[in-house]
Amino acid sequence: MALSELPLLRWLRESRHSRKLILFIVFVALLLDNMLLTVVVPIIPSYLYSIRHEKNATEIQTVKPGLTSSPTGSFQNIFSYYDNSTVVTGNATGGPQLGQLYKTTTQLMVTNTSTTAPDCPKEDKELLNENVQVGLLFASKATVQLLTNPFVGLLTNRIGYPIPMFTGFCIMFISTIMFAFSSTYALLLIARSLQGIGSSCSSVAGMGMLASVYTDDQERGNAMGIALGGLAMGVLVGPTFGSVLYEFVGKTAPFLVLAALVLLDGAIQIFVLQPSRVQPESQKGTPITTLLRDPYILIAAGSICFANMAIAMLEPALPIWMMETMCSHKWQLGVAFLPASVSYLIGTNIFGILAHKMGRWLCSLLGMLIVGVSILCIPSAKTIYGLIAPNFGVGFAIGMVDSSMMPIMGYLVDLRHVSVYGSVYAIADVAFCMGYAIGPSAGGAIAKTIGFPWLMTIIGIINILFAPLCFFLRSPPAKEEKMAILMDHNCPVKTKMYTQNNIQSYPIGEEEESESD
Template sequence: VCVCVDMAWLHQSRGSPRLVLVVVCVALLLDNMLLTVESSCLQDSVFLEEENVRVGLLFASKALVQLLVNPFVGPLTNRIGYHIPMFAGFIIMFVSTIMFAFSGTYALLFFARSLQGIGSSFSSVAGLGMLASVYTDDEERGIAMGVALGGLAMGVLIGAPFGSVMYDFVGKSAPFLILALLAVFDGALQLCILQPSKISPGVSSPTSVCLSVCSPVGSLCFANMGVAILEPTLPIWMMQTMCSPKWQLGMAFLPASISYLIGTNLFGILANKMGRWLCSMLGMFIVGVSLLCPCCGASGMVDSSMMAIMGYLVDIRHASVYGSVYAIADVALCMGFAIGPSTGGALVQAVGFPCLMVFIGVINILYAPLCFLLRNPEVREEKMVNIHLETSGDVTGSLLASLF
């Protein structure tokens, strides 16, 4: 009887929106904990004054590889569904985590981080596409995206202190082995509640989808580029100018991580009321100003709003299949996290850390007004007809329900 009950629960749970949200949250949590745990463990050996460029390239390698893989992952999810790519991402992430645990050279670390970029591409694109497909209501989708990105923020928030403590008191391999167990848990969860499914493509070309989401792509890229530049350069600058102890290097990112966590969850809800375009515009202004400090976490306002907007733009202009659009969104994020670290080290040596922060902050402030273009996005004529038909059907259904 217990087995029958468990099988019935499992059958009902497959594809449950809330459980899908849990799976995506855990995947993003793992990806970003691995990212920041690695950063913490490298501070003792690689964060040296003369290593700006090499450190920047190491940090950028994941985003660069992810940038190259995303254009293939998006169309793939459109053809075979989200579940198989999501599980493939788990396997690749697990292998990458094990490699981090036992890598002792720069070359192996570079390869492990690049491999993480492949796994992250599969997990992020498939996960966000899956969320958009199960949360069909626009308002609920915005809240779900905020919660999912909260998992990302939580990974960034706890990864560095977790890595520092484990590295100092247990050993270099310990934090990565624990993250490998977390990866296994996420994989088991996927096997239990998800099922492979083929979806009907019916998708517009990636080029037309990209043209529809140009403004959100720029916002995602520039709002996260500042954070990406800070990642490899701020600790080195702190050691050079402040003689900061090691524990302060990780703590410097704590305010930004907390504000990102608050921003994704809070503005995932508030953006529905105040307008996502306005939320994104304010977020970019705040990012620009805060980079002058530097301490930026308002990118969470931009990310949670823009991820929901991109799904909405697909709904009103194209077929409601989300692999390509979230591949484009991930490309935008990766551009910020690839261009920032790879060029940040060289630019810091050329112009200095404060000048670089001012430059990136001004770019965000100047780009922010373009979010106004998303205030009332144009709906394609055939989509408008479908929306009217669906709306009239809902009204008719409500009237019949009230009568009977």
Template sequence: MPNTSTPPAPGSSFSSFLLNNESSGSPNELEDTNRTYVPNKETICKNNTSVLQEENITVGLLLASKAIVQILFNPIVSLITYRLGYELPMIFGFIITLPSILLFAFASSYSLLFVARSLQGIGTSFTSVSGMAILANKYTDDKERGEAMGIALGGVALGLVAGPPFGSAMYAFVGKASPFLILAALTLLDGALRLLILTPSKTAPLTIAAPAFCALLKDPYIVLAAGSICLTNMVIAMAEPTLPVWMLGTMCTPDWLLGIVFFPASISYLVCTNLLPRLSQKIGRWLCSLLGMVLAGISFLCVPLAVNFYGLITPIAAFGISIGMVDVSMVPLMAYLVDLRHSSVYGGVYAISDIALNLGFAVGPCVAGITAKAIGLPWLMVIIAVLNIMYSPLCILLRNPPGKSEKMAILNKE
């Protein structure tokens, strides 16, 4: 009897395939013509991989829709902050985000999920641009500003750490809607705190002349800092849709490990956003960003060398460290650049910062799925790694950026 002791993977769409053996002239072999066999684990994994590669483009577009919407809305949000101040757009962000979460809970089609994801992008645009601008405006000292923004980025990291295991557990044991309903309740609490702290009496139009958005986009130093943010975040954006598929095809990794593959990156990013702000300010934000981009390239080159899940832990943790090094350096540096070279109004520069971040997350998933299918994940890793390493020396130009003479005199006094 043929060996059928290895069961198909749970949930596999190929577990029901029973294939007939070819017959030969031997009487014993003729007896086997009616026998069936279950494909082995390796065959199932390869078949699942081919299906997931086809789905990568569809899922990638869904993931990228939020980032694309944010890119489109960020310039609009920056203009709103110029007219209404920073606080009121934070409240708008809450009002828009809440229905998007509820739509996620009850959506039953791809089109509704796409709408929910896009609506989430609008709410996030209001929150992220105005939130970072509030911190930059409140903390004028460069050291304090870096620490405050590190705490804010740590909040993002905490969501990345807690989100996947929380969502997976709630989905598996309670139901699809449960994690989103809990998030909706937390969003209501967050909205109440925003209304309590950001009272209408404290909101007012900005009295300082704001720099033109186009002028900020033409500033080579702001564009250089934004490019650093974009490229490093594109690393993780490209890995998210493609690495699990590659793991399934090459390592036949269990489903539960696929779900936590980026957990080390989230943990290391959380640690970095809390520990590195002071260090980056001390050694120079330009140097911290340069080292982060080099580390991102090296860690990406190491991924194809892994032969099992445990071999991926170190390079993926290095992903998180590299992104943390760049974010805690470049995000506060953007405010310093606008202080130095323009006027101290921050809505526009953080709209550009958020555009850079979301450009990575918009281009990454869309391009990664197609590229990985065409040339394979190892070559995709090499391309993005080389881009990061080649870009990193440009951070040297941010070491001592020139500014307006009167602005430099004011900053030196402070």
């Protein structure tokens, strides 16, 4: 028995150092985080609307003893605060006056009921006001994550990546359970905010871990493209998964399924990453304040922010706009995001590899232009089918931007700063979170004030105007002191050799071999 276990134990020890297994862990962490991020998109607007109307229906439902009885008949006048209708019950044989009253009241009931059909809440002021409430709820996660990221970046430099990754799993599990059983707006807000802390730990530590184990620029880009595929899968599955289970099973079902998957991810992390061990970086990283003063890092961060702000504004506003203008059912509110999710998955996988060949700056520039044009086309849709093409374009283009800019962040640190990645990916995540914090909160207020079409016009133009700045990332200069370090033969990072027009990269030693030949 012991002999049969030896090969297994040996395989397990070796697999702990496998780069592919680490990539798988980051993939799963991003998948589950973004499933939880997006599974609430079709659920929350409809759920808040339904619990508010259920409260109104049960809060005041009074029975007024009404019309006096007569020798030939009796009536009872019942007023319903749910649909503003008046129903008269009793015997209608008391003569023309009472018969006329019954007829008039019945007509009033039919008229009022027809204008408040629950499947088509057009011109409902409460629904319009929900833009702000839902926007703030969605933005709370990104806002908390935004505030947490710098601290997580510093923490990873001191204690390594495994402990923050596992901490993120624990917090996300608690948040998922809270979502399942919360029945008030306040508890949902707390659950969403908690998710922001867990997401900060998972994303910053995960991306930093990938950058540290994939030191080659091209391999790093491929690995991050695969990891972002996990993010894309979460975005792809989340809205549809949430809306279908919410429609046919109930609100708690999607969150309980997610909680089970999160537990499985935690078990894998405990086994592979050994999060009880502190594994600090071997060298001190560049302070985050210094990185924030680097204009090239700011341009890359801005691209991530504004591209993702487009979809962040869509998430709370589009379902409400669809309920208003298309009389959409619950399941359609999530399915509307399916084209964007599918295309994001395609975009991250294609351009994780292709962006290195065509130039990541160009890939990001084109992506932002496509985001802008696609967003501008969304308000022209009259049915759910009209949303397919523009949503597909939005998702595909954001995939182009994310799969290009994430590797560039690590590349800029290698080129211009110390090759420790916690802080720079904290900045990348801050940019991502700013999009998801400003987008829903500002987007909800704008949609309520000047309308959904103007909201789409504003964010579309912002993306188009920012896109040309990506040109500056075409050949960013290396700092002199960093160049001297990179020229050291003992440095494991690729040396970057510059000409006036382009960048050539090759491993240390290739230049000397070619010269000796």
